[in-house]
Amino acid sequence: MNRYPMWKNGLIIVAVLLGLLYALPNIYGQSPVVQINSESEAKPDQAYIDDISQRLKDQNIVFNSADIEGDTVIVRFDDLEQQSLAKDFLEDNLEETRVALNLKSNTPEWLSDLGGKPMTLGLDLRGGVYFLLEVDMKAAADNKKKQLRGDINSILVKEKIPKRKLNWSGNTLSMEFKTEELLDQAYEILRKDVDELAFSTQTSGTFVLQGTLTETTIDQFEEKALQQNLTTLRSRVNEVGVAEPIIQRQGQDRIVVQLPGIQDTTEAKNMLDAIATLEYRPTDMSNNAAEAARSGRIPAGSTLYYDRQGQPVLVKNRVIATGNQLIDASSAVDPESGSPMVNVRLNSIGASRMLDFTKANVGNLMAVVFKEQTPVGTNPDGSFIYETKEEVISNATIQGIFSNQFRTTGLDSPQEASDLALLLRSGALAAPVRIVRERTIGPSLGQENIDSGVMSVQIGFLLVMVFMLIYYRAFGVIANISLAINLILMTAFLSIFGATLTLPGIAGIVLTVGMAVDANVLIFERIKEEINAGSSIQNSIKSGYEKAFSTIADANVTTFIAAIVLFAFGTGPIKGFAVTLSIGILTSMFTAILLSRSIVNLIYGGKKRLKSIAI
Structure with a gap:
């Protein structure tokens, strides 16, 4: 009557053992580390690690180990003070590197090989920086319009269809043609090749083709x-x-960035909202730049820039290649001059254009224009205000023919070369972003939060265990065993799925403890009611679990739905609460109903004539 088949008991045991295994990494803790990433093309090797280790020893900085993980050197420490001293020293003494503070798990290698990893801790527990970024959707729309205008112009030129004008007015692109025949040709071609626009024609007096952006298209781009x-x-x-950054969207036009272990907000901000690129253009050698700067008369087809020494440079508007066509970029030092530079590698399109240009222009000048936009605020209408920086960083003579690989010089410092290489490697932002909120959480505050959260779970767990033990006796012990395994399974699930544990998430765990024991209370009270009604003990146990199941399931399903809604529409802290609550509901259903009954069956199921039970 009250016995599970062997296969069901076996599955329960396997589930509990797997939970224990994957919860195990969380007992090993984490070590403060310094991460060292080289900006040069050379990969770190043992000689590089030995050099770093010797430098730290010479400064009497105590560390545990130095190892290579991928392309990153990881130096482990016992305390935060030595970690901080090492970071400051390495930043000042290592060239072409990025040095960052972080935390690394001490999980044994055998456990890591099995997929075991500790829970990911949120910023409120681990420390780090939090940014809320707003995306300039108006700029995104403007960029798309420029692209569409350029694409349509290229199509018309390719098909040899002359036009009189090609201009945007709001969300409508208007093209005027000389004859109705040209209008019809353009209409037939463009409506097939450009599906982002809805085309229509006007033939009253002038021959105009209009392409309108639909709301669906705007939403899509x-x-x-x-x-x-x-x-x-x-x-x-x-x-x-x-390590373990969190980068996710929030709403229609915002992005949340959480960088655990990072304390330098200035470097992080420069990395996130910078919009920097390079343009390689021919230098205008037919006109005098100084005369153009003095008179203010800029020759048609050229733009006046200034180099870093403040000298005027006339640059043709023709763009040979841009940063968007870069495949790779790395900082280095020019072996001839000793100045910082960036090694550049272009994709096939950029390489082809560079090859064609250099073939025809050996001995002429080519300028490298550096462009950077930084959001500094918003207008009353919500549009972004930018601080724009445009300058010529190099205006050098083309010495020979090249295509996909070359170098860019003229940079002020190794740090600028390193930053520019990073931005070029990672690609351009499709639309500018502005930091609307930032928050820094120190590691000491994070540890205080961890200690407070763990203490709250321990106190809540202990009080529940004492109550169940006093009130339900032997069945209270069974409930407490189920409750302990429930916490272990929750920890295992959080670790396996990489869910981020936050302080509100710990609150969700405490709430789950109460909900899990509540299911046992419903079952045990139902068993007592059946016994008081005169039913046999074995029948009472069976009825208690079966009749309480529907009530427990209804309560947990409705709570689970609420948790899903919180996760779908909530922000960071609320999501953390929803994650632990959802996982806790699933694990508590398993432990309160299946696991606890399996234990009861093992203790009482084989006894045919039970006179009493300790409930």
């Missing part, structure tokens, strides 16, 4: 801009070597 920004930001953060 705003979504693409947001997704590309997410990808670019992840790439930038990965380049710096931040």
Whole structure:
């Protein structure tokens, strides 16, 4: 009557053992580490590690170990003070490197090989920086319009269809043609090749073709801009070597970035909202730049810039290649002059254009224009205000023919070369972003939060255990065993799925403890009611579990739905609460109903004539 088949008991045992195994990494703790990422093309090797180790020993900085993980050197410490001293020293003494503070798990290798890893801790527990970024969707729309205008112009030129004008007015692109025949040709071609616009014609007096952006198209490219920004930001953060960053969208036009272990907000901000690129252009050698700067008369087809020494430079508007066509970029030192530089590698399109240009222009000048935009505020209408920086960083003579690989010089410092290489490698943002909120949490505050959260779980767990033990006796012991395994399973699930544990998440665990024991209370009270009604003990146990199941299931399903809604529409802290609550509901259903009954069956199921039970 009250016995599970062997296979069911076996599955329960396997589930509990797996839970114990994957919860185990959390008992090993974490070590403070310093991460060292080289900005040069050379990969770290044992000689590099030995050099770093010797330098730290010479400064009497105590560390545990120095190892290579991928392309990153990890130096482990016992305390935060030595970690901080090491970071400051290495930043000042290592060239072409990025040095960052972080925390690394002490999980044994055999456990890591089995997929075991500790829970990911949120910023409120681990320390780090939090940014809320707002995406400039108006700029995203403007960029898309420029792209569409350029694409349509290229199509018309290719098809040899002359036009009189090609201009945007709001969300409508108007094209005027000389004859109705040209209008019809353009209409037939463009409506097939450009599906982002809805085309219509006007033939009253003038021959005009209009392409209108639909709301669906606008929504689509705003979504693409947001997704590309997410990808670019992840790439930038990965380049710096931040472990377990959180980069996710929030609402229609915002992105949340959490960087655990990072304390330098200035460096992080420069990395996130910078919009920097390079343009390689021909220098205008037919006109005098100084005369153009003095008179203010800029020759048609050229733009006046200034180099870093303040000298005017006339640059043709023709763009040979841009930062968007870069495949790779790395900082280095020019072996001839000793000045910082960036080694550049272009994709096939950029390489082809560079090859064609250099073939025809050996001995002429080519300028490298550096462009950077930084959001500094917003207008009353909500549009972004930018601080724009444009300058010529190099205006050098083309010495020979080259295509996909070359170098860019003229940079002020190794740090500038390193930062520029990072931005070029990670790609351009599809739309500018502005930091609207930032918060820094120190590691000491994070540890205080961890200690407070753990203490709250321990106190809540202990009080519940004492109550159940006093009130339900032997069945209270069974409930307490189920409750302990429930916490272990929750920890295992959080670890396996990489869910981020936050302070509100700990509150969700405490709430789950109460909910889990509540299911046992319902079952035990039902068993007592059946016994008091004169039913046999074995029948009472069976009825208690079966009749209480529907009530427990209804309560947990409704709570689970609420948790899903919280996760779908909540922000960071609320999501953390919803995650632990959802996992806790699933594990408590398993432990309170299946596991506790399995234990009861093992103790009482084989006894045919039970006179009493300790409940």
